[in-house]
Amino acid sequence: MQERLPELNKKLDAVRTSIAEVIVGQQALIDKLLNALLCNGHVLLEGVPGVAKTMMVNSMANALDASFNRLQFTPDLLPGDVVGTQIYRDGTFETERGPIFANLVLADEINRAPAKVQSALLEAMQEHQVTLGQQTHKLPEPFMVLATQNPIEQEGTYALPEAQVDRFIFKLIVDYPTMDEEHIILRRMAKTAPKVSVTQAASLEDILELRRHLDAIHVDEKIERYILRLVAATRDPSAYGLDELKGYIRFGASPRASIYLALAARGHALLRGGEFVVPDDVKAVLHDVVRHRIAISYRAEAEGLNSDAILERIVETVPVTE
Template identity: 45%
Template sequence: MTFSPAPITPPELATANQTIGAIVDAVARRVVGQVRLRETMLIGLLTGGHVLLESMPGLAKTTAAESLASAIDGTFKRIQCTPDLLPSDLIGTQIYDANTGEFVTKLGPVHANFVLLDEINRSSAKTQSAMLEAMQERQTTIGGERYQLPKPFLVIATQNPIEQEGTYVLAEAQLDRFMLKDVLDYPTPREEAEILQRIDQGVFDSALEPVCHADDILHLQSLAKRVYLDPAVTEYIVSIAYVSRNPEQYLPRELAQLVQVGASPRASINFTAGARALALLHGRNHVVPEDVRNLAHRVLRHRILLGFEAEAQNVTPEQVIDAMIAAVRTP
């Protein structure tokens, strides 16, 4: 028996559009440009997924995450990852209380609605793995006791592409836990001038007033799951994942031989959830193929592993992904 969720009604869609619009406007007051960054974070928020951001320093990643948290009246924690960071520094630990003679649990900064892991690749593999339970299970285990994380819960991790000394490359299994990976660009000259003007106007000196609350986000998450996904679009998503695992059948030989590992079924799951969220962000109650193509780079760039020959030939994952998309018929 196939489960079919109730379609989103026009009043529900109108309310969702109003809430999303208020969040977007609130974040835009603090973050100039970076439209795709805002969209990526909202997709992660509406799906319960997590986001990996790669960019040069100073491109408003922290400002955007903190502004989004303030807009929904959520808690925000920023963790600067360093090689000496311990798992207990993230999830929490038990502290002995001499007055009572008992151990008291002190929860770590991961127990927040929004957690920014700054330069995650600077933390050790042991510390990186400590985040797996939190990201996947939405809980931490301290002293044998389980502690549920707040809802909504979103991890936004960043990594710097130019500094590799003293870093620990994220394992493929860890990368696969991130729903989306986005690569940010510098602002345009006009946007950069606007940033300077807003600094002079004191825009960043005052607190950002919340425009909604956590319950509103949970409602949006439930609506996103009800966005209609046609079977033809599902087949489109599965076909893209299949091509990534069998590139020799669909891509030119010079490209196919560069692909070492294709996308796992988790990519198809994330495509499905992300496309539904993106449709809702665009004010629709149904997914179109363009939603899938829009997400292709963000869903696949950290899941398709290329050999060293690709780097030698200056072939990027995005080029390979574009070839895969072109090899699949659009419904």
């Protein structure tokens, strides 16, 4: 297994290079998307329109030769438009598979669809399968949902159910590019037919093989205890000397946060070429894993605090070792 790892890491570097043929900057974000894919997780992307969220996902699919479908979520969307349906034809029911049957599925502006459509994704995200009628259909592997939401416009949107938000391994914030990066984007894209395709650099089999390497990365019990303390501090900050946060958190992160923190830390270690997890791996993924799993109070919002600021205070205070 270890003999293949250098070759697979070279392919990951080639994937990064391939995506960079179209996407300028955002290297850290690309690594986080690759980490989520290696961890068999799903991603919630939040950013203003025009920051290349769709193009980034499409480029990653092309670089891996993965099937890709884009779903534009709207208020009139039906569950069958996502997962598919059964059609009665010539005396029998035939299954019409929906766009969810792809390796990478982009759910664009997911918060514009009503709850019944959002909940149609739950089984697919958790079980990697879809039930149509009395038949269960397995989704292709690897399978990953990347959902986007616009943080600016709230009119005509529906808040995601907590059960669904908790199933995303990461919530990633897509920010504006720097001026120098935007200058490069301008030169590349201000054309009638800009380059939007990338070169295939790896295969889905490579991703599945890397997942087996990820499971073999060692997580020491001291690291596991550190992860548990970080998550526990979001539920009972006073127990860790964070009395000032008690009025800012309505409820803390679920046990799924601990699971995903350990998994994502393994992924971060793999992407940097490590064989075991260190505290910096945990800190590197903490915000992305936990920011959407804690609910802040109205008092925190009134004082201009968000979950990232609270997590930063927790990281500063909770000790790495007991």
